[in-house]
Amino acid sequence: MRLLGGRAVTGDGTTVLENVLITITGSTITSMTRVDRAGIQAAKRESDVVDLGDSTLLPGLFDLHAHFAPTRSENETSRQLEPPELRLLRGAADCMPFLKAGFTTARCPGGTEATFLRDAIREGTLKGPDIYSAGRSISATAGHGDRHHLPREWLDAPLLRSGEILADGVSQCRAAVRQQIREGADFIKVYTAGGAASRLDDPRRAQYSTEELLAIVEEAKRNEMKVAAHAGGAGITTAVEAGVDTIEHAYYCTREQAQLMAKHEVTYVPTALRVYVGVTEGPKVGATDWVIQRFNDAWPFTQKALRFAHEEGVKIALGSDFGHRAHTRHGSHNAKELQLLVEYGGLSEIEAIASATSIAADAMGLGSRRGLLGPGKDADIIAVKGNPLKDISLLESSVCFVMKGGEIVRNDMVVQ
Numbered sequence: 001m002r003l004l005g006g007r008a009v010t011g012d013g014t015t016v017l018e019n020v021l022i023t024i025t026g027s028t029i030t031s032m033t034r035v036d037r038a039g040i041q042a043a044k045r046e047s048d049v050v051d052l053g054d055s056t057l058l059p060g061l062f063d064l065h066a067h068f069a070p071t072r073s074e075n076e077t078s079r080q081l082e083p084p085e086l087r088l089l090r091g092a093a094d095c096m097p098f099l100k101a102g103f104t105t106a107r108c109p110g111g112t113e114a115t116f117l118r119d120a121i122r123e124g125t126l127k128g129p130d131i132y133s134a135g136r137s138i139s140a141t142a143g144h145g146d147r148h149h150l151p152r153e154w155l156d157a158p159l160l161r162s163g164e165i166l167a168d169g170v171s172q173c174r175a176a177v178r179q180q181i182r183e184g185a186d187f188i189k190v191y192t193a194g195g196a197a198s199r200l201d202d203p204r205r206a207q208y209s210t211e212e213l214l215a216i217v218e219e220a221k222r223n224e225m226k227v228a229a230h231a232g233g234a235g236i237t238t239a240v241e242a243g244v245d246t247i248e249h250a251y252y253c254t255r256e257q258a259q260l261m262a263k264h265e266v267t268y269v270p271t272a273l274r275v276y277v278g279v280t281e282g283p284k285v286g287a288t289d290w291v292i293q294r295f296n297d298a299w300p301f302t303q304k305a306l307r308f309a310h311e312e313g314v315k316i317a318l319g320s321d322f323g324h325r326a327h328t329r330h331g332s333h334n335a336k337e338l339q340l341l342v343e344y345g346g347l348s349e350i351e352a353i354a355s356a357t358s359i360a361a362d363a364m365g366l367g368s369r370r371g372l373l374g375p376g377k378d379a380d381i382i383a384v385k386g387n388p389l390k391d392i393s394l395l396e397s398s399v400c401f402v403m404k405g406g407e408i409v410r411n412d413m414v415v416q
Contacts, residue, residue, distance in 0.1 A: 001023075001024045001048055001050065001406070002021055002022060002023050002024070002043065002046070002048055002049045002050070003021070003022045003024070003049075003050050003052060003057065003381065003383075003403075004020070004021050004035075004040065004043050004044065004049050004050065004051050004052060005019075005020055005022075005052045005053075005054075005055050005056065005057040005383060006018070006019065006052075006053065006054035006055055006056065007019070007020065007056050007057070007387065008020040008022070008032065008056070008057040008058070008373050009056060009057070009058045009350065009353055009373075009388070009389065010059070010372055010373045010374065011058065011059040011353065011354060011357035011358045011371055011372045011373060012354065012358050012372055013350055013351055013353075013354035013358065013359075014350065016350070016389065017032075017034055018034065019034055019035050019036070019039075019040060020032055020033065020034055020035070020057060021033050021034075021035050021039070021043055021049075022057065022373065022381065024379040024381075024403075024406050025406075026379075026406055027378060027379050027405040027406040027407075028376065028377070028378065028379055028406070029373065029374060029375055029376065029377050029378070029379050029381075030375055031375055032373060032374055032375060050401075050408070050411070051413075052383045052400075052401055052413050053413060054386075055383040055384060055385055055386070055400060055401065055413060056383065056384045056386065056387055056388055056389075056394075057373065057381060057382070057383050058102075058353060058357065058373070058381070058382050058383075058384065058388075059357040059358070059361075059370065059371055059372055059373050059377070059380060059381065059382075060102065060103070060104025060105060060357075060370070060378075060380030060381060060382055060402070060403075060404060061101075061102045061103045061104065061105075061318070061334075061335065061356045061357065061382065061395070062103065062104075062105045062106075062107070062317070062318060062356055062357065062360035062361060062364070062370075062371070063098075063103050063105075063106050063107070063318060063319060063320050063322075063334050063356075064107040064109075064228075064246065064269045064317050064318060064319040064360050064363060064364070065107065065109055065248055065269050065271050065319025065320060065321045066098070066103075066106040066107065066108055066319070066320060066321075066322060066323050066330065066334070067091075067108055067109075067110065067111055067114070067321070067322070067323035067324050068091030068092075068094060068095070068106075068108055068111065068113050068114045068117055068131070068323050068330075069084075069087040069088070069090070069091050069111045069113040069114075069323065069324065070087065070090045070091065070094065070323055070324060070325065070326065070328075070329060071087065071324065071325060071326070072326050080147055084112075084113070087113055088113045088116060088117070091113045091114070091117055091323070092117060092120070092126060092128075094323060094329060094330040094331075095117060095121065095126060095127065095128025095129065095330075096127055096128060096409075097329070097330050097331040098128065098129055098330035098331065098334070099127065099128050099129045099402060099404060099409055099410075100331075100399075100402055100409065100410045101330070101331050101332045101334060101335065101399060101402075102335070102382040102384075102395065102399040102402055103129055103330075103334060103335075104129050104130065104370075104380040104382070104402070104404045105129055105130045105131075105132070105360075105361075105364075105366070105370060105380070106129045106130070106131045106132070107131075107132045107134075107187070107228075107319075107364060108131060108132065108133045108134060108323075109134045109137065109187075109189040109228050109230070109248060110134055110135075110136065110137035110145075110164065110189050111133070111134075111135075111136075112133075112135055112136060112183070114131050114133035114134075115133040115135055115183070115184050115185070117131055117133075118130075118131035118132070118133050118186075119184075127409065129404070130404075132186040132187065132364060133184070133185060133186055134180070134185050134186065134187050134188060134189035134228065135180045135183050135184065135185035136164055136165040136179075136180060136183070136185075137164045137165070137189040137190065137191060137230070138164070138165055138167050138173065138176045138177070138180070138188065138189065138190045138191065138216065139164045139165070139166055139167070139190075139191045139207075140166070140167070140168055140191070140207045140208055140212075141166050141168050142200070142201065142207075143166075143191050143194070143201060143207040143208075144191040144193065144194050144195040144198050144201050144207065144230060145164030145165075145166070145191045146164070146166060146201075147164075164191075165179065165180070167212075168212075169212065170211055170212055170215045173208075173212045173213075173215045173216045173219075174215050174216070174219045176216070177216055177219040177220055177223075178219065181223055181225070185225070186225070187220075187225050187226045187227065187228060187245075187364075188216065188220045188225055188226070188227045188228070189227075189228045189229075189230070189248075190208070190213070190216050190227060190228075190229050190230070190239075190244075191207060191208075191229075191230045192206060192207060192208050192213060192229045192230065192231045192235035192236075192238055192239040192244075193205060193206055193207055193230065193231050193232040193233055193234065193235025193236070193251070194207065194232065194235075195230065195232075195249075195251075196232075196249070196251055196275060196278070196294045196295055196297075196298045197278070197291050197294060197295070199290055202233070203232035203233060203249075203251040203252060203294075203298065204232060204233030204234065204251070204252050205233055205234060205235070206233070206234040206235040206237075206238045207235060208235075208238065209238075210238055210241065210242060213229075213238055213239060213242035213244075214242050214243075216242070217242045217243045217244060221243070226245040226246070226363075226364070226365060227243075227244040227245050227246075228244065228245065228246045228248055228269075229244040229246070229247055229248060230248045230249060231244075231247045231248065231249060231250055231251075232249055232250060232251030232252050232253075233251065233252045236250055236253055236257045236260075236261075237257060237260065240257070240260050240261055240264050240266050241260075241264075243264075244266065245266065245267065245363065246266065246267045246268070246269050246317070246363055247261060247266055247267070247268050247269065248269045248271060248319065249269075249270070249271050249321075250268055250270065250305050250309075251298050251301065251302070251305075252298070252301045252305075253301070253304070253305035253308060253309070254308070255308045255311075255312065257308075258305070258308035258309045258311075258312040258314055259312050261309065261312075261314045262312045262313045262314045265315070266314070266315075267314075267315045267316070267317050267359065267362075267363040268305075268309050268314045268315065268316050268317070269316075269317050269318075269319035269363075270302065270305065270306055270309070270316065270319065270337075270340075270341070270345075271319045271320065271321035271337075272302050272303075272306060272337060272340040272341070272344065272345075273320045273321065273322070273333075273334070273336055273337040273340060274320065274321030274322070274328065275295050275298050275299050275302045276299065276302075276336075276340060277327065277328060278291065278292070278294075278295030278299075279292075279295050279296055279299050281327050282295060284327075285325070285326065285327045302344075303344040306340070306341065306344045306345030306346075307344065307345055307346055309345065310345045310346050310347055311346070315359050315362075315363070316341065316345065316347070316355045316359065317355050317356075317359045317360040317363050318337050318338065318341075318355050318356040318360055319337070320333075320334040320336075320337050322334055332396050332397065332399065333396060335356075335395040335396040335399075336393075336396050337356075338352045338353070338355070338356060338392050338395055338396075339392055339393055339396070341355060342392050349388060349389045349390070349391075349392045350389055352392055353388065353389075353392075353395075356395075357371045357372065358371040358372050359371075378405060379403055379404075379405060379406040380403065380404055380405065381401075381402075381403045382399055382401060382402050382403070383399070383400055383401035383402075383413060384398050384399055384400065385398040385400050385413070386398055400412040400413045401413050
């Protein structure tokens with residue numbers, strides 16, 4: 001099979017090729033060549049060529065902070081008491097909208113639902129993106145992953161088991177990592193600070209000691225696993241110094257902390273979209289007043305963090321933090337994160353695209369296979385009507401073709 005397009009943005013943050021013909025053999029790109037006018041006309045006459053007109057071809061997009069356990073409630077207690085089987089079914093329903101929006105790879109930093117969906121997709125039972133799951137996130141007692149509003153003795157009930165695992169002290173932290181490995185996690189997720197959407201913890205305060213975080217990172221690295229850290233305030237510093245691979249959110253990040261991330265070559269996953277949606281959509285969907293206030297407090301600092309990170313040369317990767325609420329369901333809106341990176345972070349359009357392709361792939365350790373268009377790479381390819389280098393919002397509104405592993409899962413392009 002061959003794909004013919006008006007241009008290709010390769011995903012490396014710099015390269016754009018005009019008039020390209022991509023050859024796919026099985027699930028792999030075997031060649032990518034530029035063609036002249038005569039070559040275009042000749043290709044259009046070939047039966048194995050999919051003509052995508054003047055569209056822009058790109059690598060399949062990554063979302064490094066995607067959950068697959070949506071709730072229909074904004075009430076914190078009833079949300080936790082929804083049956084995990086129901087959340088799993090809802091997550092399964094979100095897989096195809098996510099994939100058809102151009103997101104061919106997802107990293108889920110917390111929730112056992114994603115582990116089951118990953119396996120179902122890889123065995124061919126379900127259609128969806130390639131999912132990498134952290135299983136249960138690791139949290140300190142009274143930390144962001146502790147459900148403070150429920151009695152402590154409830155938290156070990158099977159109904160509530162899908163979210164987090166509580167661990168305190170060096171030995172429990174090591175054991176928690178080993179437990180997640182045993183349960184099939186692809187990487188480790190740890191909460192190092194409070195969150196913007198939890199009532200009793202503060203996103204500015206560190207929740208693990210340096211010794212505890214070092215134990216988590218050491219145990220993960222021993223097993224060749226990456227560590228993602230939910231972080232904010234002082235928790236950013238402790239997480240980076242402990243050696244985590246990605247910082248999620250970075251609430252209340254300072255310029256000095258951005259410099260620290262750059263020095264340690266840590267990738268920043270801003271999830272600015274979740275904060276933005278909390279501010280703009282929270283009141284409309286009935287979010288509680290304290291949640292709305294938390295997001296409003298965090299939003300100006302999120303904008304600053306984006307700017308600090310870009311100016312200091314931090315690697316930035318796309319993460320939406322969608323998939324938990326009815327108003328953050330997966331689909332085309334995940335790509336709005338790219339618009340926020342451009343508008344508030346100062347990234348160019350081609351830099352923003354790299355955040356969702358090559359930078360994200362490298363952060364997951366998949367850069368040898370994905371994140372770029374070129375020979376030897378997985379045939380995860382999307383097409384957008386028009387040129388997203390001139391209008392980044394086209395990645396939200398105008399994806400017209402999606403291929404995952406050499407299989408076409410969407411083709412809305414009709415060429416006259």
